[in-house]
């Protein structure tokens with residue numbers, strides 16, 4: 001493991017955030033982790049110690065931390081293994097992309113880059129729009145639609161189709177239950193370990209396992225026949241055949257769940273937050289509808305059209321600023337780590353509070369206001385200010401995919417449906433587990449259809465595609 005010569009003669013003492021006996025800072029953190037990290041940054045500076053969920057950890061936060069994550073010192077000084085080990089062990093796998101570092105991580109990212117990128121959606125916007133319509137017809141026809149849950153079903157279906165070429169509808173519910181337990185119990189550990197024995201999880205897990213096995217078998221058959229498809233699973237299978245030590249056979253099933261672990265709750269929460277911001281903020285809905293209607297006035301929608309949804313993308317950016325799904329990134333220190341005149345000791349758990357500047361007046365005037373026009377004022381571009389997709393070596397590999405997927409989901413929803421908050425006074429309630437975001441209780445009213453479900457024509461792709 002890398003070592004680092006200490007260059008600071010007298011490091012600054014690291015303050016400990018005062019808390020309650022026994023539970024320390026757990027309650028404040030569990031209530032609103034983003035607000036907790038911001039308060040501590042203001043009160044204690046960019047480095048402090050906290051006692052949360054029964055563990056003492058270090059925090060580095062603010063724009064300094066965001067900039068630090070892109071440096072060589074962070075690359076060499078931080079590792080991700082421990083955070084993801086529970087998931088790896090649960091599946092009897094050897095590793096997962098999110099939990100490896102160094103050369104193996106770079107090789108795995110290279111194999112998965114294309115499958116996780118928006119290339120996976122290229123030329124397929126008509127299919128994806130059909131999936132969104134199916135999901136709108138199925139889950140968005142009640143008087144009070146639970147927004148996060150309805151988006152979760154939509155996203156499982158979309159991700160399954162895009163990443164693996166297969167979105168078995170009869171498994172959608174199992175995948176959703178399975179992933180929520182995995183995130184809650186094995187990854188973020190916000191729920192106790194015994195919950196892994198709950199019948200609901202065991203049932204869902206068994207079904208997802210069956211699905212994984214059948215897909216792996218199918219992919220081996222493709223490999224033998226020389227017909228591996230060009231998607232994430234196909235690329236991973238090729239990676240396994242080229243280097244069976246890097247991507248081991250026992251890792252393949254985990255790859256199937258990878259896109260859902262990374263993409264399901266992140267996207268569903270962000271979309272739900274965006275819906276709230278759009279419906280709640282005067283003047284925003286009309287602009288979103290106008291942009292969405294212009295998009296679907298076309299018979300064919302291309303990637304360029306989706307990337308051109310400027311106002312909708314600004315709404316999504318604001319949703320990710322105000323309701324970031326990753327308030328902090330979690331790591332372990334490889335060696336004594338210097339940061340801003342402090343030294344965080346080796347082998348300690350450390351939170352990197354990259355979302356702290358999202359709530360700072362210095363970067364975003366009137367920070368609690370949902371204001372899509374900030375994007376035109378380039379507030380998000382200030383160094384270290386904005387990092388919803390994380391920073392550094394493990395930053396989101398699915399960012400470009402997430403952006404277009406969320407763009408088309410919002411555009412289609414607001415083009416097709418008239419929706420409103422259950423009351424104009426409604427103020428969004430939030431949750432922290434498994435992923436911070438709008439509470440499951442957040443509901444909207446469907447007031448009727450704005451436009452019928454007219455299918456798009458398939459794009460005729462040229463040779464280059």
Ligand code: HEM
Pocket residue numbers: 097098099109116159259260262263264266267270320325326329330388389390391393394395396397398399401402
């Ligand atoms: C709103 C949507 C999303 C947000 C805000 C988001 C955010 C993040 C963040 C903050 C990280 C870094 C975690 C860390 O450093 O510990 C990350 C990693 C990752 N994300 Fe996303 N994500 C989103 C959607 C997606 C989607 C749709 C996919 C693909 C299906 C995806 C795939 C990944 C992968 C594979 C990684 C791990 C990269 C690595 O470890 O090298 N994400 N994401």
